[in-house]
Amino acid sequence: MIKDIAWWYYQYQRDKIEDELEMTMVCHRPEGLEQLEAQTNFTKRELQVLYRGFKNECPSGVVNEETFKQIYAQFFPHGDASTYAHYLFHAFDTTQTGSVKFEDFVTALSILLRGTVHEKLRWTFNLYDINKDGYINKEEMMDIVKAIYDMMGKYTYPVLREDTPRQHVDVFFQKMDKNKDGIVTLDEFLESCQEDDNIMRSLQLFQNVM
Numbered sequence: 001m002i003k004d005i006a007w008w009y010y011q012y013q014r015d016k017i018e019d020e021l022e023m024t025m026v027c028h029r030p031e032g033l034e035q036l037e038a039q040t041n042f043t044k045r046e047l048q049v050l051y052r053g054f055k056n057e058c059p060s061g062v063v064n065e066e067t068f069k070q071i072y073a074q075f076f077p078h079g080d081a082s083t084y085a086h087y088l089f090h091a092f093d094t095t096q097t098g099s100v101k102f103e104d105f106v107t108a109l110s111i112l113l114r115g116t117v118h119e120k121l122r123w124t125f126n127l128y129d130i131n132k133d134g135y136i137n138k139e140e141m142m143d144i145v146k147a148i149y150d151m152m153g154k155y156t157y158p159v160l161r162e163d164t165p166r167q168h169v170d171v172f173f174q175k176m177d178k179n180k181d182g183i184v185t186l187d188e189f190l191e192s193c194q195e196d197d198n199i200m201r202s203l204q205l206f207q208n209v210m
Contacts, residue, residue, distance in 0.1 A: 033047050033048070036103065036106060039107065039110075040106055040107060040110035041110045041113070041114035041115070042106065042110055042114075047106065050102075050105075050106055050109070051102055051106075054102050054105060054106075055102075057071065061101065061102065062099040062100065062101050062102075063099065063100050063105075064098065064099050064100075065085075065086065065089045065098065068085060068088075068089045068092075068100065069081070069082050069085040069086070069089070072084075072085040072088070073085070076151050076152070078152075079150060079151045079152050080150045080151060081150075081151040083143075083146075083147040083150060083151075084144075084147035084148055084150070084151045085151075086147075087127060087130065087143075087144060087147060088127065090130075091108070091123070091126055091127040092104050092105060092108050108123065111123050117194070118190070121189065121190055121193050121194075122186070122190070125186055125189045125190075127144065128140055128141055128144050128189075130143060130144070134185070134186070135183040135184060135185060136176075136183065136184040136189065137182065137183050137184075138169065138173050138182070141169050141172065141173055141184075142165065142166065142169045145165045145168055145169050145172075146165045149164065149165050172199065175192055175196060175199060176188055176189060176192040176199075178191070178192070
């Protein structure tokens with residue numbers, strides 16, 4: 001899914017892109033390309049391509065949650081992506097303004113596509129930490145995992161049982177909650193993911209729907 005999102009923005013022909021971005025008729029203008037280039041793992045040319053695609057889908061320069069859900073749903077026509085898109089939108093909306101600017105989008109995309117394992121895990125932890133209290137509880141993990149299964153739809157193979165998300169979360173949480181206090185801290189999350197190949201493989205599968 002990460003590659004699908006990137007394709008959505010990279011589909012515009014590179015040979016037709018001008019050297020300078022056209023910023024006119026846009027309500028929100030992103031930070032300078034040099035600054036974004038320094039803050040992300042993208043080149044200036046790649047940022048130009050990404051911005052052209054972003055502006056094409058969001059002429060105002062920002063995307064709200066409803067538009068984000070509509071765009072995301074196109075990638076999962078056989079499932080219900082609305083709940084997961086809601087959680088994902090709020091992970092992108094780091095300032096909690098109710099809208100995602102180009103800077104927000106490209107920063108997250110840089111981590112998901114080209115970040116280190118540690119950076120990707122920290123971003124994933126933030127996604128699962130729905131109420132942003134610095135911890136993941138079992139209910140939050142269940143909400144995210146169930147949303148992912150709902151998004152994948154009934155056409156998954158093999159067909160998933162209804163209790164599969166709960167079983168998945170039970171196994172994950174038991175391994176991650178090292179001190180058995182009912183919550184998973186960032187340190188516990190990072191340690192568990194990096195020491196358990198099964199957890200890491202599962203998270204990599206889940207990252208493919210981001």
